[in-house]
Amino acid sequence: MRGPVDVLLTLAARTTSHSSTLTPDQLSSSINSANLNATSAPFYPSPWMNGQGEWSAAYAKAKDFVSQLTLLEKVNLTTGVGWEGEQCVGQAGSIPRLGLRSMCMQDAPVGVRSTDYNSVFSSGQTVAATFDRGLFYARGHAMGAEHKAKGVTVQLGPVAGPLGRAPEGGRNWEGFSPDPYLTGVAIAETIKGTQDAGVIACAKHYIGNEQEHFRQVPEAIGYGYDIDEALSSNIDDVTMHELYLWPFADAVRAGLGSIMCSYNQVNNSYACQNSKLLNNLLKDELGFQGFVMSDWQAQHTGAASAVAGLDMSMPGDTLFNSGISYWGANLTLAVLNGTVPEYRLDDMALRIMSAYFKVGLTLDEPPINFDSWTLDTYGPLHASVGSNVQQVNWHVDVRGDHGALIRNIGARATVLLKNVNNTLPLSRPKFVAVIGEDAGPNLQGPNGCADRGCDDGTLGMAWGSGSANFPYLVTPDSALQAQALADGTRYESILDNYATPQIKALVSQTDATTIVFVNADSGEGFVNVDGNEGDRQNLTLWHSGDELVKNVSKLCSNTIVVIHSTGPTILTGWHDSPNITAILWAGVPGQESGNSITDILYGKVNPAARTPFTWGPTRESYGTDILYTPNNGRDAPQDNFSEGVFIDYRNFDRQNITPIYEFGYGLSYTTFSYSNLTITNAHAGHYTPTTGMTEQASTFGNHSTNLNDYLFPKNLTRIEQYIYPYLSSTDGRAASHDPSYGQPASKFLPDNAISDSPQPKLAASGAPGGNPQLWDVMYTVTATITNTGARNGEEVPQLYISLGGPNDPKHILRGFERLSIDTGKTATFTADLLRRDLSNWDPVKQDWAITSYPKTVYVGSSSRNLPLARTLE
Template sequence: MRLITNTALLAVAGSALAQDFSKDGNYGAPFPNTTYPGFESNNPYAIAGSLSNQTSPPKYPSPWGEGRGDWATAYTKARAFVRQLTLEEKVNLTTGTGWELDRCVGQTGSIPRLAFRALCLQDSPVGVRDTDFNSVFPAGVNVAATWDSGAAYARGQAMGSEHKGKGVDMQLGPVAGPLGRTAAGGRNWEGFSSDPVLTGVMFAESIKGIQSAGVMTSAKHFIGYEQEHFRLVGDAANYGFDIAASNSANLDDITMHEMYLWPFADGVRAGATSVMCSYNQVNNSHACQNSYVMNYLLKGELGFQGFVVSDWLGTNSGVASVLAGLDMTMPGDSNVYDSGDSYFGANLTVAVLNGTVPAWRLDDMAIRIMAGFYFVETNVTRGPINFSSWTLDTYNYEHYYVGEGWTQVNDHVNVRSDHANLIRSIGARSTVLLKNVNNTLPLTGNEPLTAVFGNDAGPNSDGPNSCSDRGCDEGTLGMAWGSGSSNFPYLVTPDTAIQNTVLAAGGAYESSLDNNALDTMGALARRANVSIFFANSDSGEFYIEVDGNLGDRNNLTFWQGADEALAAVTGNCSNTILVVHSTGPVLLEQYASNPNITAILWAGVPGQESGNSIADVLYGRVNPGAKLPFTIGANRSDYGTDILYTPNGAVPQIDFREGVFIDYRTFDRHNETPTYEFGFGMSYTTFNYSDLRITKLNVSDYVPYSGYTSPAPTYGNFSSDPADHLFPANFTRVPDYQYPWLNTTNLTEASKDPHYAAPGSIPLNAQNGSAQPYPKAGGAPGGNPMLYDVLYRVRATITNTGPLAGEEVPQLYISRGGPYDPVRELRGFERLSIQPNGSTTFNVDVTRRDVSSWDPVAQDWYVRNTTKRVWVGSSSRRLLLEGVLP
């Protein structure tokens, strides 16, 4: 094992911004790199704070956890456990053992002396990755489309129980970053919505659900991770791009707080046990060694009590990252997988021995990790890991990459329970009805001839799991690609489910599933009484290229040649229903206005029960009540932001000059008419809104948090003699495995750490363990507790005026009234089930945070003295009731 050098503390700024342009798929339309001209924020702070090559301010020391809020019991147990540990055992908790060297995608070292097996960290946010007999759940974007916090919790609980059943300790999810700054973002589907409030609610409920099953969460990706292109140097090099470092998300303090940090505050308040830092840089400092975002924002302002884990290969240094707030590195390797080197491991042992990392900082890392464990678990002893991420064979190598330890690695435990019912229900309840001319839907099933069309209606002929990490677009889109995927136990296609429904009702059924068979499609469409066409648009992670798309989508149009095939159908059938499976917005303007398309549904990325879910909606077994979690624009340029497809320097610079104006905020600000607005969705019944009531509560004025932490505690002593930290005698090493012990007693030679020779290069206060002041916006998990005081209660009456029982999602929007604020912003919602002629009350509590603005000078929240208008409606543009907050 070779010990390696810790890298410099701060990232070097990138080179000057170039004027590069990219193209939209095959259509040749030029688009600026990240923001269209004229779409810059009108806030001077946002413009000044989103410049290429700007720097991130240093914030030290890294706050030590204190067991605040609901964490007291977990911290008591964690302290008792860590007091027993040696220096090496503490290091083992923080360091992954290496890629493909243990069973899970990430695995820490173990502590055999205390019967503590390794922590198993496993993808994904839609189900247990890389195993069998697991479920595939609807994507996060579908959960957001339900606008139902209960669905988010139930899905989280079911996913958590499946991870638990496989022996997983931490599920790598849920996702609030990317938030969805760009409509073409490759991993938007893993997250929830382009709105921070909707995302925050679904994020928090997912965390609660997963952790209720006794599994830790890794809330990710923190922060500014809004595109796939140029996230890692190695990935970029594989595609022929020559960059020196990961892209830098350049954004101002207001935008950070009012948009991208908002859902993470909800996640921390919900008890997230860990947060995963992201690949990108933030203001030209790597997110996983950025002291401002980890030390100040996350652990300081948000009062995060859990631990920060790197994304895989997201660690760029040892001492620098540790002092900046990183608590665990994954998968343990340094710059490349299976390198045999680690920035942590033995290097962290050296750093503590030579004093560059103070002992209290390592103790805090170990305490935070164990507090996260005890927050959801009661016993150190737990079930074994019963699967291998690297093979589905029953027998294989325990240390797969190096071929050592032949044993049974897969027990093939079936953890699916009855989750198929929940998956089917969420798939149906997340299907958004966008168009329904003359009550085309629901269908009866006994139409004389039903015809189904499109590649997206059928199977992948090689099987649903034939493409690694779902890295292809063959057949129906049940799941997108990347590390956020999992193996299907089965995939019910729309072709199968609709055929079953039609045949059971006595109808006739035919399908044509080849988008290249235009003549065949046209001939069948001429005979059909109803044609149902399926089209998709896929995306995923940057390490996989699909049809020329490097994670991020090249366009917002249909894939698989669906446009031409759809034209062949609509040209021959005046009763065509379009069903869209997509990871985000698709341009639908031409189809919304096509008279031969009588209904349109957006079904997202629905998971294993895809066909059954859409059939339930098409045939009225489920009355659609979903709403769009993003805007569907008429033109790509209407969104105002885009992917940086071509590097604009050695360190690609992504300037968030639009500030808080993304998605519907942009459309509202520029008075652009979308095809279908954010929050829009129809039903098979109708609803009336009435009787808006606003009640002001008597609440104390906001007080900035004040006070000091206790001094940094340390737990246990260790020998300062390097000879006491050498590899144990007669110890058998696994090649390339990460261990905490040293090869030599010469620390300078062992580490080659420049900070050992030049301790003055350590940032000011980074080693300071004295009592520290709390941020004014801090004080508890989620931030200053007074931010969550309820200032107003908003009520309205919703009546079902139609013939069917249905579900409606009333939405509350507020204007904060500032000169640089959006026209209106979502601040509350509720999914209501209402019987015909029945009424129910829509209830939203408006908190201080909901009406506050961020002051970048005072570094705190404040309520601006302006008129604050309130709207309640069925979408961001259908605002049926209006009032003013008194």
């Protein structure tokens, strides 16, 4: 972490680019060979928003508001008040003169963090398995409603980074899927739901944040690693566009209000001061109209990060509780001395307030009614220093009827991987034996481990800042026992994986239907659970789960296995045992876990979920892994994404590796047939790259350059460690803690960094999400799906496209739909193929293009069961 001397002077980006199409030889090179020396091209100035499209009304309101602000008020709006400065995990300064209370940023991938009377939802990865757009939206809306009712302004989610490059990645469960199309649909629908509920969604972590190891230097040093800089994710231009940036484009098009830049470096430039990522790709090419906030302590510079595209500093201090900020007073000084142009500060404020007004927030929002630092009713308003003791928690119950939704998602997200001779669904079995710690409770309670940083009892939620407090947790043991009592079934459970004699005695008994619950956990890097520093150390089941399954299945000929996990595990060695009659993946299902799995096991819900990732036969079969050991001396570890776009099923197809269960696979209690593939040409016309120039940047009002006008007010009581926009001295050097204060921007900022002149428009730009023609419908694909079985059910037909080029995957997902079809009935699957879906990124033209290679459409029930195919005209 850099010190305050670098507040104004650190350069944001390197000076050359690394953006070229990968050749087959490059694709087969070593995944993590060190010292690629990737660099990130500078891109300046930072684009100013223009309120285009659906942003126009909010932009007009924001423009009116920002035009009334003083310089100090604008700075206050962009800078966090410091770690533990107020009630939320992050808060920006208020503008009481105009009625704007402090904006509250709160963690939220599965629920409102650090409070009570909130719900805990299924993880993003789990809901992705539903392949259900309606559930994506409903979950987003319900989470948004709970945050809104707690007084949250910005909900820190959903997640598309990590995408899930390596299956061991600790935070993959917070995201959706390693397939960019599925993640793109899921994040877009989640954002729409969240923002329709009246809070700003914050997509994170942008970008290349694919592992926990070495993401932050202080964290890595705490684990005993000797490095001076955070890991660099080295990603070429094509891979960036076709894989990692893809879902963020969906997010921007969905009207996303904010984005969180990540801790890691990308091509050896920190993500929160990487002008290529923020100015070029996000704000210019994708036309992002919202604001970029830093991850907590991911900001490393002051002026450099400002001109590189950062709009809000979180939590505001350079180091937690340091009382020193790269922005705050230093941003005030930077504008006064011309290091940061006034239009850049105005643009920051416009972006923040436009997002604020866009979701319906007003200047009369109710107060924040919870406190992140205590569940007590009374406590210090400023927890960092223990001052201003008052009521900080009102214990508002925001759950509504969301438990029913969570139960439904958990069931409809459960993937039936194996079901021999219709073992499932169960129907009043004579004797049920439930085995495994994962079926039972944490003996310290569902919230007994801080940030859920343990793996005790059933896995209803993984660990880290993406966690929340359970209001309750229905365990599989309690729900299955209740079902057994209602059925008159004999029921016994053993909730200790190592109670071998007792387990053997129970499951060996006649008529036993044995259900074994096992899990594999992971989480954020600041927590180490059993040697797993966020990322999983391996892909085996925890607590000797694989041995438990093997031992039980040797003794019981009707063994059902339920897996709760944050990603795939290696099933080789037992999945094909004839005594294992059924296997289910139930993900990380949230508070209704036991009820959800019971609904599936007993057929109250007919499974139709699809695995959102591939289950490989070995760890090596994935072709990617975590970088566990620094490989560049004390310099930034180099994580080279040399596999390009070939992750998950794309790699299995390319390497001709047979997975145990392929991406998109899932069984039902009924059967379906596919027929009548039709493709209709929409005659969308030719693609026209965007041309022309932007308008000149505008500023709002003049400000005094007299430093006396910005001194800390004499009538205001200073709170220790709190971040203010005021100066402590009229001596700029003393106020900034920067011995080089006063150097002109030209001495240390890249060319064009502070220009306000009109800029050329990028060919791939033009609207939120990119060139609007990328979203033109090129073809409409339909197919007939028939329920040929004896039960009503749901089916998820999937559309894949082969782009045909030598460096393209065999086929990639480009459409899906979850259909409800009664027995003997048919339904029509419909999917539109957009221009974007058929295009490749051209790194020379810096635009999307449809190649001349033949394109083939496939429709089927998984990535490897595609009975319908047709070549596009």
